Amino acid sequence: MRRWIMTAFASLWLVGCGEQAWQTKDISGLMPPLAFELVDENGNTVNAERFLGKSTLLFFGFTHCPDVCPTTLARLDAATQRMDEAARDDIQVLFVSVDPRRDDPETLRTYTDAFGPRFIGLTGDKEALEELTRRYRVTYGYGEEDSNGNYDVSHSSAVFAFNDQGEARLLIRDSDPMEAMVADLERLAGDT
Amino acid sequence: MGRILLYLLGVVAIYGVTQTHYDYLAQYMFFTHRAQHLVLHHAGPFLIALAAPLPVLADGLPTRIRQFPGRSLATRLLRPVYRTLQYPLIAPVLFVGLIYFWLIPEIHFDAMLSADLYQVMNWSMALDGLLFWWLILDRRSPQQGGLGYGKRIAIMLAVIPPQILLGAYIAFGKEVIFDVYEVCGRAWPFDPLDDQRLGGLLTWIPATMMSAIGVLIILGLLNRDARNEDAAYVTHPTR
Helix, strand or coil: CHHHHHHHHHHHHHHHHHCCCCCCEECCCCCCCCCCEEEECCCCEEEHHHHCCCEEEEEEECCCCCCHHHHHHHHHHHHHHCCCHHHHCCEEEEEEECCCCCCCHHHHHHHHHCCCCCEEEEECCHHHHHHHHHHCCCCCEECCCCCCCCCCEECCCCEEEECCCCCEEEEECCCCCHHHHHHHHHHHHHCC | CHHHHHHHHHHHHHHHHHCCCHHHHHHCCHHHHHHHHHHHHHHHHHHHHHHCCHHHHHHHCCHHHHCCCCHHHHHHHHHHHHHHHCCCCHHHHHHHHHHHHHCCHHHHHHHHHCHHHHHHHHHHHHHHHHHHHHHHCCCCCHHHCCCCHHHHHHHHHHCHHHHHHHHHHHHCCCCCCCCHHHHHCCCCCCCHHHHHHHHHHHHHHHHHHHHHHHHHHHHHHHHHHHHHHHHHHHHCCCC
């Protein structure tokens, strides 16, 4: 009996050794599971359950964004390109526009399609966006309009990663190295 | 009347920075967050402690609560905890330690990310502020069981240098130390380093000024006691 217990303990302990730490910021337990009700690229209302079953990366931005959004989305695309094919297909990226005034479903679709099929554009009214941003403790704000009607939008620069059950797992910053991102996304895709 | 005003001012200040739209700003900007903690840990509790509302609040409690059966047991269990926290060597370490603790970049990041941890952070600051200023601004003279005036002044002076050090470190930082505001977005477009500098200055100057005001108040208490002694002396002249 005692030998069995010892074996069980030893193997558990060894399993513990195999468990690598996440290389980007671990937010398990810090943030609530994925939930929202937004409008997709076809103008239909969708909620988070529709996106379960795949690992989800959530990013807030706007299509007129000059630097942060295109850079981040391109980085995500590059990271997924480096992953195994099987793991790559388990990743979907939700790009939530916090600028619904300029980003209608059509604009969003054109924008996200430019980054690849894994990128899905979503937006919503002020209420829906505020509920979602508050849930992930991020915020956004609008700058002043210039003479051409252009304005800046401040938003979060982080990518939130959820496993296929919609549980919060990671926060990826723009300062995280590509290798760390790829390693973590591969682990996330394998995480059940 | 003055004491009622102080008490209300303290409570309203704490309410204002935690239960209004201000709390939103405090979550998405570093310097507004530092200002919030200045109120929660320094100004608010300072005003409340100065008002010494405990006897009145205790009298105002419903009899049912004042005479609940487990009362003596609760007192017996809580007293050693309270005594330990209020021990003159521990109180200042706790006071400064909490400021440092929540400003460790990793801890700060998590606290700003997790709604629960954020509440723990803010309430721990408010509670520790109350304990600290309660000990320092105790209206009882040392003869009546209050802490000695010299010790009170020493404690207040002791908490100044570490706060200056931390405030200056943040204010003069050449790089962004707390990137959570970048990651989560700012309440309005504002230069990250300016935000950090302002936050550092708030941690440094007004925070340490509270100690200076506290010292003046203790000198006032000393003066009061001396006068009372004189009065007692005059009513029983030996000449």
